[in-house]
Amino acid sequence: MPYPSSDTPAANPSPADSRAARLWEALPGLSYGADYNPEQWPEDIRRQDVELMKEAGVTVLSVGIFSWAWLEPSEGRYDFAWLDGVLDSLADAGIKVALATATAAPPAWLVLKHPEILPVAADGTTLGPGSRRHYSPSSSVYRRYAARMTRALADRYGDHPALALWHVDNELGCHISEYYGPEDAEAFRGWLRRRYGSIEALNDAWGTAFWSQRYGGFAEVQPPAPAPTTLNPTQQLDFQRFSSWALIDFYNMLAAVIHEVTPDVPTTTNLMASSATKSMDYFSWAKDLDVIANDHYLVAADTERHIELAFSADLTRGIADGKPWMLMEHSTSAVNWQPRNLPKLPGEMARNSLAHVARGSDAVMFFQWRQSRQGSEKFHSAMVPHDGTATRVWREVVELGAALKALAQVQGSRVESRTAIIFDYEAWWASELDSHPSQDVKYLTLLRAFHRELFLRGITADLVQPGADLSGYSLILVCTLYTVTDAAAANIAAAAERGATVLVSYFSGIVDQHDAVRLGGYPGAFRELLGINSEEFHPLPQHGTVGLDNGWKGRIWSENVRLAGAEAVVSFTGHPLAGVPALTRRVVGSGAAWYLATFPDDTSLAGLLDSLLAESGVAAPATAPAGVELTRRLGAGGASFLFVINHTGAEADVAASGRELVTGTQFSGVVQPGAVAVIVEDAPGGQPG
Template sequence: MTNAPWPLGVDGIAYGGDYNPEQWPLATRVEDVELMQQAGVTLVSVGIFSWAQLEPREGVFDFGWLDDVLDRLAAAGIKVALATATASPPPWLTRKHPELLPELADGTVLHPGGRQAYRVSAPLWREYAVAMTRRMAERYGSHPALALWHVDNELGCHVPHDFSDDAAAAFRRWLEARYGTVEALNAAWGTAFWSQRYDAFDEVLPPRTAPTFPNPTQQLDFARYSSDELLVHYRALRDVLREVTPHVPTTTNLMLSTATKWMDYFSWSADLDVVANDHYTIASRPDAHVELALSADLSRGVAGGGPWILMEHSTSAVNWQPRNRTKRPGEMLRHSLAHVAHGADAVMFFQWRQSAAGAEKYHSAMLPHAGTDTDVWRATVELGDALRAIGEVRGSRVESEVALVWDYPAWWGVELDSHPSVDVTYQDRMLAHYRALWERHVPVDVVPPSADLSRYRLVVVPTLYLVSDEDAANVAGAARAGATVLVTYFSGIVDEDDRVRLGGYPGAFRDLLGVRTEEFWALQEGETVTLDDGSVADVWSEKVHVAPGTEVVRTFADGDLAGLPAVTRRAVGDGAAWYLATRLDGAALGALTERLLVEAGVSPVLDGVPAGVEVARRRAADGRSWLFVLNHTEAPVDLPPGDVLAGRVADGRVLGGGYAVLREASDRT
């Protein structure tokens, strides 16, 4: 079991969602509490966007409605993740202080009317937000419903970068702290190029819209600064909460998915008492459940392997995609339990009751517009029953022998402009390699390159374009210690300042891999190449030379590089280092993954599982274990051995589209 902080007074797997009672009359609020009890709700987030209701005019407060809501929830035994109410400033604030509105790179001002219309770096905004946070803490810090503080909301969701004058001043302070002298900044940024040399920090600006490509290291540092500045804002509010209510854990809802790029969440994790994540599947993705699993594993990675909260997901369709698909029968249940299977100890939704007005009125909820005589409500109740039944899983962990290395600065760097190919993107290969492992029912830890890699048998390093000397040595150390390490193309190319590592690519990994690439060979749109085993690849190839002792596993069979290496392997210490110099299609990448797993001695969670069926295991410190079987196909599949705690099962099988959670015999491995 874990000793990590957890919402106060919440047992088992927490269940609930965002609750916005300010949108509804008293009679509806009374009904809400009754229905929450029917559904088995134990935790709700309250007050996220309520500043304008709590302080309708500056200095004039109305807490009565929130007092009543919290009292009713407490009486019903439902705990609250109470927000600081700072996620969106009230209209009176930005009307009085329009200088607090954020700006885009081209100077466009983002006006009120949506949400998050504030400059995170503005000192005056910080004063208002801290003051509101203190009022919430002092009023509700001892309320029996309070279980967790929810700071702001999805920080950086709509405004990850602000280019205003306040941001420019804060960016300069950040740069001075990072570099110390303007001479060091000039060296790091390579400002001898294009006459960009600075004589003082006061001359530096954010990378605003320019005639052509802005300085790439300036862009990279602005991304780092922006992530750090959002974290500074979180810390300012959190510190007030810790001062007033040191006994109450604090979090904010991150957005850990393959689509959220601009916050370096690994650098945030130490400041969160418990990691919370919002995740939404993309309707147009046929493999949405695979991306969900990757995002859940990434959440667990940011949480250091410990329990985390799924703070938001959807019961059915959302409102913000081009075409918002209704979830199919059983899909919401499988999605929810997949997060638990990958380490979540709480399942929450946006939102409890579907809104009747506003921009999110067509976003699904636990209680839909059509009420309780609906499939969505019945699934909501079924999920509550299932989570109660599997409550003993709480605190157990996922164990893995495979690490997938994920790094946000590398993501920022690899997708900068003026690169060899716009088709080389970060999340594309992360998801491709993860999918190959998921399809083979192998659990994966998603970790930063600085993580302890010594306990993994297989380490997969996709597109780690930017890497420090220390992190490159850490990856090499895993191979020397006995791991099989796979590094893919466009990795190790530059240092932390986006400066090319000279002497041939892949730079930082050249010695580890025993290869030297003299030139990239980017493929054109639609162009493919064939390898000597018939595998098909696209997007990328490169002119690779191997050092003595490096084995050429596959060569290019056609194109300008015919006969040159495409896949290589080098024995390193007790392990091996592989290099993949092109983008393989799914079948070929799957075959390579099979070979790597065999070499590394990694076994699946369960043998003989049909394609499209997800299996995952959580294990407690005392040896107990639980198996999750999520059937993403329409055909029933056999139940493995174990006591069924919850599921859609019949006649010893998991139904098509169904699920099962089993307690395994204590002697299972």
């Protein structure tokens, strides 16, 4: 585990670290709550809400996310009386608040007065109001109004006893993440000026000698809009970088207002880190967030949705650099926005919630507290369903609150992992641009396949950036890292030198940060580390497979690999690559570097991973049947918390000993079907850890 232990104080903490520490002091134990939208309900329901919150064990709420039209019903006329009453009632009940800036949906009067704030899509269509997120983050008018609203809230509630956290805007980049209006284009040009310094440097980086694309000045540059054929790939990549930056720049503008008024109160915004969210580089955002908060929703049709949840939680923990984070939204049961909104099965809500805790979250929150009567989210589940408290969902909500209270001592502990999977948003963007060898190569496919196999073995993986500290990892998986900087490639190579087992897959190291091919043979940046040289790609036909000489099979990809210091472990069979290495290994320092030149089928991938685990010495924290999720968190004073989540329909024998926290009894060694156990493990010698 490359992170400091939870009982090691940071030397000279930054203001952000100090604010984060203040948050966790204000929210002891594992926090529990939801988005709360009291403006949707009359006063008598609000009074009932507070009593029900106490019954459920709620400790924190996000308030005011979409309340701008209620707080400022017309320009310059504020109405805070209703929010004063809500916050006072919550403070009296001992419930803390993540108070939102209310900027996630402009009020109608603002759109009427300034329609130029509305977002413009790539085809030139202006997207209108009547929904939410109908603004451009680069709109100077909207930024001025949003800053004014934020300051008004900070001035009024900065000293309120309920305030624990500022919730800046909401799900930035949701629904629309790229903007093409006039101010967006000018902001893009400004970003390019700062990035490159001169138009000559931009021309060089973008390779504008191709197709007469050379620019004489930044004023000539436009966002990548529909064109007769394929666009400049580096222009597309830079626009994606800019679009991600524009959203966090909007966040930073509002956070600066907040910190000016309330310098000690932490700020965050709710990310959407998952296998479905591609457009925002959350690793680059992390430095600007005092605490990482994430929203996660299952895809009900996914029969392995609990594995996707684990992937998303591991990614969120990586974004948080291993520090505790917040699950700010998930659902108690069905959502409202999928083709078929299936309810969660009995016990699934608790398994989902505790799986996020197992993987580093110190808060469990939902959308939302009370299920809406009206609006497009009225069929989205909530902690209080339409049918009230005489429901299965409510009973499970109360049970979960009690379980989280029993797990209070888990707060602040860190997830243990000796395996790293390299994750890079820019490689995701660049690898899926057009005009590549095969459209079947998708960035997440192999990466998630390895993560799944690790999950099935009860092994936790950290998803980390290519430039992260890799010194604590024994196994490092580098999948489809198409674009990589020299420094990041050297960082990965150094990990192998120090003793790690490193596997690099096909279509990695091919281009630099400008999407320029690294000449001299593939895989470019990793040739020397791997001791190979590939002279030509051989992507496979749709649904095609390729045989390997140990009985394995590959799909999607093959290539003509030549050995240059490595040894062949497995080779291709059949025309035209018979005898050509498909899997290679090279001893590097105290470690080893492997190269995988195809996408193995499930059986083959499992066999490959078993070899890598055996070489690296990585193993699960306990012995349990397949389908049982295992994760360990390490706390202060050597405390060890083993989370066991039984996703199967049978009893699971688990080789672990200690006290089970939820029941308060000695762990029996058996976890019932669909149940969760959190065990304070006995230290060697039989004493509690």
